[in-house]
Amino acid sequence: MNRTTILIADDEREIADLVALHLEREGYHLLKVSDGEEAVRAIASHSIDLVILDIMMPKLDGYEVTRLIREKHHMPIIFLSAKTTDLDKITGLVMGADDYMTKPFNPMELVARVNAQLRRSKLLNQPITGKSSILEAGGLVIDPDKRTVIQHGEHIELTPKEFDILYLLASHSKKVFSAEHIFEQVWGEAYYESGNTVMVHIRTLRKKLGEDQHKNKRIKTVWGVGYTFNE
Incomplete structure (x- = not known):
């Protein structure tokens, strides 16, 4: 059976472990990395269904990782960041993120948002039959x-x-x-x-x-x- 794989990219180990704990309870397969370059390599070498991404990470920040992801991939991206201004949120969304949550966060709300993004992603990727929709x-x-x-x-x-x-x-x-x-x-x-x-x-x-x-x-x-x- 194909499992849904979620990548968590965050240099705060406690945050990454907390997110992983709650998502593993939902039956998801988790990969954890601690810097932007690791995140890019993980996406290149694994089949990732959704990315939870911090902004302030070593080597490559979350904005740059998002830019690189969007050159080739369409999986949902959720920013989970301590940057809380409206400008930070707007920048993340414009760069290509699908959602933005600020730290500290409610883990159950994050799980709900992950589930919602995955449902929508699967719906959009379903093959369309019959009349051309172009x-x-x-x-x-x-x-x-x-x-x-x-x-x-x-x-x-x-x-x-x-x-x-x-x-x-x-x-x-x-x-x-x-x-x-x-x-x-x-x-x-x-x-x-x-x-x-x-x-x-x-x-x-x-x-x-x-x-x-x-x-x-x-x-x-x-x-x-x-x-x-x-x-």
């Missing part, structure tokens, strides 16, 4: 099976959450989604003061699509309501 709109091609976005022949690199937001909006063209609805659909959990998270992802998504250079934006803000996709 979306095309004005030179933009979105392929949910390959999780690729091509605009006028150019490949656009998106983080997993940016891709999910774009596909959600594009697959319901003209429908207006509130920030709350987007968060609940993309993050797969209840909305909890996460308006800035959605806003930051929309902002970086627009920038990658070059929308700051065009008057007619694909992702339109409906003031006081939310966001919609224009073909």
Whole structure:
């Protein structure tokens, strides 16, 4: 039987052991490393389903590890960090993390978030049968099976959450989604003061699509309501 493998990257041994203890009770297989370079090597040599990542680690920090992971992999990443400012959280999410928890933390809440991220990851990776789900709109091609976005022949690199937001909006063209609805659909959990998270992802998504250079934006803000996709 294939076991779900979770990588814990944290140079605080007590924290890593505490996280491992609670996740092992859930039946997960755990790998623990204490610096960023070890984390990158572990991901290259093992099949990892989810990463729990500290930011302030020796050799490579969590931001750099996330950047390297996202060059090749789409597994969920949860930051578990003592850095607590909104800027720290936003930076982590923009870099490609799927969730962010601050230390000290409730181990059971972390377990719940791990379970939620794994459920969503498995759902997104299920094969799609029947009618093609590739979306095309004005030179933009979105392929949910390959999780690729091509605009006028150019490949656009998106983080997993940016891709999910774009596909959600594009697959319901003209429908207006509130920030709350987007968060609940993309993050797969209840909305909890996460308006800035959605806003930051929309902002970086627009920038990658070059929308700051065009008057007619694909992702339109409906003031006081939310966001919609224009073909």
